[in-house]
């Protein structure tokens with residue numbers, strides 16, 4: 001097992017100027033002929049060996065140098081790669097022929113088949129599964145790709161760049177030739193061949209060029225690509241308007257495939273997508289699906305500049321392209337929909353999931369220092385926290401300053417493979433600012449803790465905010481320690497803030513010795529302890545801090561009362577913080593209920609009810625009403641509950657849900673009535689329509705908790721009469737939550753029969769059953785593995801069934817360990833099929849230190865059992881071994 005380390009980076013000793021690839025696709029064997037123009041990238045006095053990465057499944061057939069077969073003693077082949085011991089001095093031509101079996105490739109990296117069609121996935125290190133190559137992103141070459149295949153089986157043959165040739169070949173075969181004019185690393189290479197239908201549109205760029213946009217799917221699905229196509233056109237326009245970035249080729253292709261390890265891939269001009277992120281019609285996709293499609297289509301398109309034109313020097317720099325591109329797709333979605341709603345959703349995800357990662361055995365900085373398998377570092381930390389770090393630049397520099405930095409970044413680095421330091425330098429230089437205080441965000445893992453104490457002096461009308469970057473506990477560490485990083489330095493935390501007067505008005509801000517700042521300021525907290533004194537404050541204000549969640553930190557405001565929170569809820573001008581006030585109240589309530597239940601062995605026994613939340617619901621309106629009654633995720637609560645009992649926490653949630661449903665029943669029924677769609681109303685994916693459906697369905701979910709037969713009847717009626725998938729699946733989920741009675745099995749069967757031919761819809765059906773909290777459901781989930789709707793070689797199927805199951809507190813965390821044992825079995829079974837998918841399943845275990853002693857022991861036992869298994873993949877080994885440390 002080899003570990004790569006950031007500190008070991010050295011430039012490649014050779015470069016590949018151009019490569020000609022010839023793919024001879026076959027039923028079982030595919031031959032790949034690669035011809036590379038190699039250039040020395042070392043001192044003339046040296047003759048270093050040339051190492052080309054390879055992989056076990058690639059069989060070397062021939063090696064030639066400058067047209068001559070290379071004698072066997074001049075090279076060495078191992079499963080890890082091919083070494084040319086003494087390459088010629090100066091430039092030379094290297095030809096390598098390999099044989100592959102794409103139909104047997106269940107790892108879904110390199111070249112594989114999905115539904116009989118050929119496709120590729122090369123990021124991060126999959127190109128070496130196709131041919132021997134310098135598989136590292138700082139080797140950027142020009143590609144020409146010839147693809148030859150049986151014409152009947154593969155009428156469509158695609159690769160990157162422009163189509164420059166095509167024709168017939170012997171034996172009923174045909175070919176195409178593609179030329180990509182832009183240099184690229186091999187991880188952006190793509191090939192697709194098969195029987196596909198296509199839908200075409202055009203986009204005229206800001207400089208008047210016409211770009212053909214094509215989306216390819218299987219024939220059955222081609223009627224479901226309109227939304228993705230519109231999303232693509234909107235992304236192209238948005239990038240021109242917001243960042244001045246224009247598309248650079250005359251063709252942009254998207255291909256949808258069913259078997260795909262992740263969401264999508266930004267291969268130059270030939271994006272490949274998991275079909276669940278392309279195909280959508282109102283009857284098969286939910287509002288959530290539409291939102292994700294828009295975001296991911298945007299994300300992959302935006303990579304054309306942030307990732308492709310400017311790429312990463314090495315994989316440690318992954319956040320350079322991913323954090324930045326997530327930031328860009330979040331901004332795009334915010335502009336297309338409701339900005340405040342999007343921000344709340346993004347922050348919830350970050351705090352519920354990324355903060356957990358930062359607190360667990362896999363914690364790493366957004367720029368990791370080492371890895372065994374790079375695939376394990378496509379994480380919430382690199383992506384989502386990475387995007388928050390980009391947001392820090394925006395908070396510090398303002399939108400205009402941020403744009404200046406982006407412009408300089410492209411001006412300096414177009415066509416290069418660069419580092420996060422280069423990005424920071426471009427931002428700093430474009431604005432004449434010293435941003436070195438931001439650098440620590442790249443190298444330190446963990447979520448900083450920021451505590452704030454406030455003091456008002458009526459005598460001199462000053463208001464002081466004292467910030468401490470500190471964690472609780474005796475050691476007074478600036479940040480909680482993470483694996484390998486016991487101590488931390490302070491970081492730059494931009495705190496966007498305002499002060500609210502007792503009447504709810506905004507206090508004009510003036511820092512001691514400074515100018516008037518208006519009603520909002522961004523304080524730069526850079527020290528372990530730092531204070532800011534505001535002058536001319538007439539009455540003790542309520543502070544509104546970290547507006548818009550201006551930094552990814554845990555913030556505690558000392559002495560913050562429920563009254564303060566209700567004041568913010570009523571008056572804050574920042575919509576995020578208004579929502580946050582209600583959210584903090586809900587967290588306090590749930591933690592109090594949990595603590596009481598733990599003490600008394602009785603949930604809700606001390607008369608704690610949902611009064612605070614009832615107030616919250618009454619005071620929030622519009623798009624936020626659905627959020628106002630959303631209870632915080634368990635993972636957000638566990639941060640402050642040591643050795644949590646997940647089932648007790650679940651019971652607290654159920655109790656509170658019933659309480660709220662009972663106390664708010666008239667309001668919830670009104671919300672359903674007021675937000676119901678009118679008969680015959682067309683589905684629209686707009687912020688307003690989504691907000692209405694979200695509130696209605698949230699309200700129905702609460703009403704379901706009442707266990708009232710009348711409600712169940714209504715849900716069944718809604719389920720049968722639903723005219724869109726959002727309402728249909730929500731009614732089914734609510735029936736499940738209502739216990740469903742005898743109606744649930746029939747509804748599930750009806751749903752299956754209705755959607756039997758639609759694998760994407762059946763993913764929802766699998767996830768819903770897998771996540772059920774009916775005790776003993778593990779047996780049903782095991783049975784579902786044998787159902788025709790489930791395919792163990794399909795990642796989506798596994799994510800729905802297994803990760804759906806891991807989300808059930810009652811069954812995954814069953815006290816007898818049966819849920820853990822099941823997931824242990826799943827990891828071991830999947831590791832023989834697909835290492836990446838298997839290692840994602842291990843994530844169910846990595847939070848084990850959050851739970852009570854018995855559960856910790858049971859989870860650890862499963863990790864140990866996995867660890868003790870022979871022939872474990874590097875992917876699974878890396879996560880399991882770190883977890884057990």
Ligand code: HT7
Pocket residue numbers: 121123124261262263264265266299300303322375378836
């Ligand atoms: N850049 C893409 C990453 C990706 C990937 C990584 C490892 C294994 C499979 C993968 N498929 C796609 C996705 C993105 O961020 O756009």
Ligand code: ZN
Pocket residue numbers: 299303321322325
């Ligand atoms: Zn990406």
